[in-house]
Amino acid sequence: MTTAPRIAFLASEAPVAQEALARLTTRYGQEAPTSADVIVALGGDGFMLQTLHSTMQIDAPTYGMNRGTVGFLMNEYCEDDLPDRLTAAEEAVTNPLRMRATRVDGTVVEELAINEVSMLRAGPQAARLRISVDGKVRMEELVCDGALVSTPAGSTAYNYSAHGPILPIGSDVLALTAMSAFRPRRWRGALLPKPARVRFDVLDPGKRPMMAEADSRSVRDVVSVEVATDASICHRLLFDPGHGLEERLLQEQFT
Known part of the structure; x- marks a missing residue:
């Protein structure tokens, strides 16, 4: 007989997620995240990112059930046969980006991003950026509202x-x-190898201020931002068979 996995349920503050938390813990019990075999996140994509950030030091995969809106990183919500679904789930592994942002006053802020690191204009005028990849300047000036580096996830x-x-x-x-x-007009960006190190330098930060965001963690008044994959951190996501990230990525491109 296969032992049922020990589950730690985490939920967003949304009433529908809190209601699901109460029902599921009554039915399947509640384990501390540090001793659980799997973490079940109840909410939307934003809460899934929050959960992955807060549990990155715990060696347990995360299975999301959608109690939010889009739910791209989540599985369909269903209370029945949860242990069997967890046992049969397929795992996808993704590495986060590490952002190192330097502010006008010289302070340095580091954050991790599972989705993307974004550079955003923080004033009425368009931003001016210089972009370097692996220490070589690739674009002397990009005039834009912003730019971002995204992971596959x-x-x-x-x-x-x-x-x-x-x-x-x-x-x-x-x-x-x-x-x-x-x-440059209608420049749509570039595809970079995963180990690439990207640097954004803000040109004229006094007149054209910019902010940086790592999965919505904001740093204002930046003068430069470095972005690179942190291969030392692995986030393990679980998906129902046939509904993993690969399938969802394909669906997004044909719908």
Whole structure:
């Protein structure tokens, strides 16, 4: 007989997620995340990212059930046969990006991003950026509303809304995507190898201030931002068979 997995349920503050938490813990029990075999996140994609950030030091995969809106990173919500679903689930592994942002006052802030690191204008005028890859300047000046570096897992989020490419989860590439590029006209970005180190330098930060975001963790008044994959951290996501990230990425491109 297969032993049922020990489950730690985590839920967003949304009433529908809290109701699901109460029902599921009554039915299947509740384990502490540090001693659980699997973490079940109840909420939307935003809560899934929050859960992955908060549990990255725990060696347990995360299975999401959608109690939010889009739920791209989540499985369908169903209370029946949960232990069997967890046992049969397929695993996808993704590495986060590490952002190192330097502010005008010289302070340095580091954050991790599972989806993307974004550079956003913080004033009324378009931003001016210099872009370097692996220490070599690739674009002397990009005039735009912003730019981002996306992982494959995040390629259907902000990156896709900015007309960036959808990346298969297994691909060893990152997407560099511009937002409302003014010069060069209609520049849509580039595909970079996963180990690439990207640097954004803000040109004229006094007149054209910019902020940086790593999965919505914001740093204001930045003068430079470095982005690179952190291969030392692996996030393990579980999906129902036939409904994993690879399948969802394909569906997004044909619907």
